[in-house]
Amino acid sequence: MRITSKTQLLCLLGHPVSHSKSPLMHNEQLENLGIDAKYLAFDVLPENLGEAIKGLKSLGYLGANVTIPHKEEAMKYVDNLTDEAKNIGAINTIYIKDGKTYGDNTDGRGFILSLVNDGGFDPKDKIALIIGAGGASKAVATKLLLAETKKIYLYDIDTVKMNSLKEHLMNFGKDTEVITIKKDELNNTAKISELIVNCTPIGMKETDITLIDENCFNNNQMVFDLIYNPEKTKLLQNAEKKGARILNGLGMLVYQGGLSFEKWTNKKPDTKKMFEIIKGV
Structure with a gap:
């Protein structure tokens, strides 16, 4: 799927992120479901986390995943927390709704x-x-x-x-x-x-x-x-x-990723296909 001026964005925020397979499985499902969006991975230093999360809303992102070492610290920078996030005390998923950032946990x-x-x-x-x-x-x-x-x-x-x-x-x-x-x-x-x-x-x-x-x-x-x-x-x-x-952790990655995907797009991804994609790499 080509990138246009209407293409929306999703991303992973972590440090490091070079090992991550999340972009592979998410981008495959975005294309498969005909969603004009791309999923990227950003290596974000702890001192820049707040600015990165604030930028998601400013740039019109659909949402993001949060990984090591930011899952607890990221809670400080979202507008609202889901009950699941409050119960766990950490977030791995951010989604945007009505101009507000929500922190959730699908881990x-x-x-x-x-x-x-x-x-x-x-x-x-x-x-x-x-x-x-x-x-x-x-x-x-x-x-x-x-x-x-x-x-x-x-x-x-x-x-x-x-x-x-x-x-x-x-x-x-x-x-x-x-x-x-x-x-x-x-x-x-x-x-x-x-x-x-x-x-x-x-x-x-x-x-x-x-x-x-x-x-x-x-x-x-x-x-x-x-x-x-x-x-x-x-x-x-x-x-x-x-x-x-x-x-x-491959299965956990796929299941939590599938739940995050649904939050961002309101569409259910094919988790079996997601697993096949990252397993084959």
């Missing part, structure tokens, strides 16, 4: 859809370990809490963020036990966990450390790494060796 729903549909895993009454306490972790942890997970262990090198996430979860008043752990407790906690979720960028680089020893995995576990490039991080490779079921 949590995308995570659960992938976990259940792609992984066949029901988190109810299970023990989960979540690595990371950033914006993506908030979405994952909140949805697991609301899905009646029995116990949630949290680990992050940043203890302030980790304790803040625990407080956020405890405010829901649910029965789920929420426990923060130290680095030297990771391996033992992993051994007793039925679901392990990596919500950090650790694993994107070949030189990245492995946080959990491979002997801590077993065939009764589901190991979910939100990273999708590479397709199999060291974490997933080690878990698979020990018979654990594994999932990367």
Whole structure:
């Protein structure tokens, strides 16, 4: 589809964004549905985030996605927040309505859809370990809490963020036990966990450390790494060796992207086709 003076815009705001496959799947669906719009990716430094979000409205954008490391900070710069965004405490989607910017979160729903549909895993009454306490972790942890997970262990090198996430979860008043752990407790906690979720960028680089020893995995576990490039991080490779079921973040990317797409365009995308597009790259 050619670009004209009437072509509308969507974008991804993050730092970095060079690894992202979002433009591929969104642009394919925009063209497939005959929508005169293009989806771009912008590497936005934290100090420029406010200006970038303000510019969306000024330039007439349909909306945007927000990714690492901006999901929590971006909440400050939108005019309104959806109930989902308020519940989670982070946004990954911005849409424009009646001249106002709205912050929403489709990460949590995308995570659960992938976990259940792609992984066949029901988190109810299970023990989960979540690595990371950033914006993506908030979405994952909140949805697991609301899905009646029995116990949630949290680990992050940043203890302030980790304790803040625990407080956020405890405010829901649910029965789920929420426990923060130290680095030297990771391996033992992993051994007793039925679901392990990596919500950090650790694993994107070949030189990245492995946080959990491979002997801590077993065939009764589901190991979910939100990273999708590479397709199999060291974490997933080690878990698979020990018979654990594994999932990367591709399914979550597609599901959350599909929900965002609907917010922007009021049209339902073909998520199966979106998955095929990014899987084939």
